[in-house]
Amino acid sequence: MRFVTQYRSGIRLALPLAVAVLAFGISFGVLARDAGMGSLAPFVMSTTTFAGSAQFAVASVLSTGGGLAAACVAAILLNARYAPIGMSVADALSPGRVRRLLEAQLVVDESWALSNRGGGRFDRRILIGAGAVLYVAWVGGTALGIVGGKLIGDPNDLGLDAAFPALFLALLVGQIRSRQAALAAVVGATIALATIPFTKPGIPLIAACVACLVGWRRR
Amino acid sequence: MSAAWAAVAIVGLATIAIKSSGALLIHGRELPERLGGVIALLAPAMLAALVVTNTFGGDHSLELDPRAAGLAAAAVPLALRAPLLVVVITAAATAAVVRAV
Numbered sequence: 340m341r342f343v344t345q346y347r348s349g350i351r352l353a354l355p356l357a358v359a360v361l362a363f364g365i366s367f368g369v370l371a372r373d374a375g376m377g378s379l380a381p382f383v384m385s386t387t388t389f390a391g392s393a394q395f396a397v398a399s400v401l402s403t404g405g406g407l408a409a410a411c412v413a414a415i416l417l418n419a420r421y422a423p424i425g426m427s428v429a430d431a432l433s434p435g436r437v438r439r440l441l442e443a444q445l446v447v448d449e450s451w452a453l454s455n456r457g458g459g460r461f462d463r464r465i466l467i468g469a470g471a472v473l474y475v476a477w478v479g480g481t482a483l484g485i486v487g488g489k490l491i492g493d494p495n496d497l498g499l500d501a502a503f504p505a506l507f508l509a510l511l512v513g514q515i516r517s518r519q520a521a522l523a524a525v526v527g528a529t530i531a532l533a534t535i536p537f538t539k540p541g542i543p544l545i546a547a548c549v550a551c552l553v554g555w556r557r558r
Numbered sequence: 559m560s561a562a563w564a565a566v567a568i569v570g571l572a573t574i575a576i577k578s579s580g581a582l583l584i585h586g587r588e589l590p591e592r593l594g595g596v597i598a599l600l601a602p603a604m605l606a607a608l609v610v611t612n613t614f615g616g617d618h619s620l621e622l623d624p625r626a627a628g629l630a631a632a633a634v635p636l637a638l639r640a641p642l643l644v645v646v647i648t649a650a651a652t653a654a655v656v657r658a659v
Contacts, residue, residue, distance in 0.1 A: 356642065358643055359641070359642045359643040359646065362643065362646070363646075371562075374562075375562065376562035376565075377560070377562055380560075380562040380563050380565075380566050381562075381566075383566050383570075384565075384566045384569070384570060387566070387570035387573070387574065388566075388569050388570045388573045389573075390573055392604075392605070392608060393569060393573065394569075396608070397565050397569055399611075399612070401561060401562065401565065403615075406561075407561045407564055407565060410561075410565050410569075411564075411565055411568045411569055411572070414565070414569045414572075414573075415568075415569065415572045415573075415576075416600070416604060417604050417608075418569075418572070418573045418576050418577075419576060419600055420600050420601040420604070421573070421576045421577045421580070422576050422579050422580055423580070424580070425576070425577050425578070425579060425580025425581055426579075426580035426583065427580070428580070428581075429580045429581050429583075432581055436582075439581045439582075440578050440581060440582070442581070443577045443578050443580065443581040444574065444577055444578075446577055495657070496654060496657065496658075497650060497654050498624065498628055498649065498650035498651060498652065498653030498654030498655075498657065499650055500612075500625055500653065501613075501624060501625045501627070501628025501629060501632075501649040501650055501652065501653030501654075502628070502646040502647075502649050502650040502653075503608075503612045504608070504609045504610075504612040504613040504625060504628070504629045504632075504649070505628060505629055505632035505636075505645050505646045505648070505649030505650075506642070506645075506646050507605050507608040507609045507612060508605075508609045508629065508632065508633075508636065508645075509632075509636055509642050509645045509646070510605055511602060511605035511606055511609060512636060514601045514602045514605060515602060519595070519599060520599060520602040521602070523599035523602045523603040523606075524602040524603060524605070524606035525606070526603065527602065527603030527604065527605075527606040527607045528606040528607060528609065528610045530607065531606070531607035531610040531611055532610050532614065532620070535610070535611060535614065535615050535616070535618075535619070535620055536618060536619055536620055537618070538618075543607060543610070543611050543615070544604060544607050544608065544611060546607075547603055547604060547606070547607030548600060548603060548604060550599070550603035550606075550607075551596050551599035551600045551602075551603045552596060553599060554592075554595035554596040554599040555592055555595065555596055556595075
């Protein structure tokens with residue numbers, strides 16, 4: 340029973356976030372279809388990639404003519420953080436190899452943050468409970484956005500284009516846990532600002548990664 | 559294959575591989591300290607760049623449009639530690655109003 344309770348508390352913790360994720364799933368579905376990705380491709384992407392910022396990056400780069408390579412590189416670089424994040428939770432996952440790999444797919448920023456018990460320890464059941472709720476919200480939202488997109492018209496009229504930077508800013512604030520992280524954010528933003536006028540869309544995101552080299556200095 | 563489907567396949571496979579790598583590689587092993595420090599800063603650097611490109615990014619130009627008003631308005635609930643949903647709705651509503659005016 341205790342185990343079930345822990346899964347449930349993961350679900351309960353994630354529910355308020357799931358509302359936001361559902362809304363963003365809807366806007367991803369709308370935006371991706373608007374970007375000419377069709378109906379099925381964005382849905383398949385949500386079921387397999389399950390990483391909001393990377394998927395939005397793909398849709399926005401493709402819609403602004405940035406090209407396939409820039410879209411993929413931007414998305415993969417965005418998701419590169421899941422290598423260290425995945426390593427941090429590795430010890431908390433199930434011992435069986437197949438289960439481990441399935442559980443690892445439920446790791447997203449929010450489920451990872453919610454399951455953090457401090458001191459490098461993570462609660463597997465909260466991670467899975469929260470991750471599963473967020474997965475259903477993201478995939479379901481995407482489907483709703485694709486199907487119902489026409490009903491809510493142009494996403495920009497609803498200001499949905501402004502919701503993306505606000506979401507990224509909110510996620511960024513949660514990532515600023517050290518002086519170095521703050522410095523990386525400032526340098527990354529500056530590089531992006533400086534390169535936007537001179538490069539294809541997508542390239543500023545890649546250039547901004549240079550900012551993470553401020554982590555090379557030993558703390 | 560269209561660019562959209564190519565992106566779905568490439569990004570999907572890469573993301574699954576990335577997310578799986580930690581679970582497969584790690585059993586009490588740690589990244590070299592410096593490399594770990596660099597990778598850990600990828601998220602803040604990239605998210606900051608995403609804020610900038612999604613607010614001011616145009617076609618080979620910097621734009622100042624309702625998106626910036628939305629982001630500025632979102633800073634208020636963000637500073638008050640309001641839920642994520644409130645933050646993004648504030649941004650969207652503000653941009654929608656500014657655009658409609």
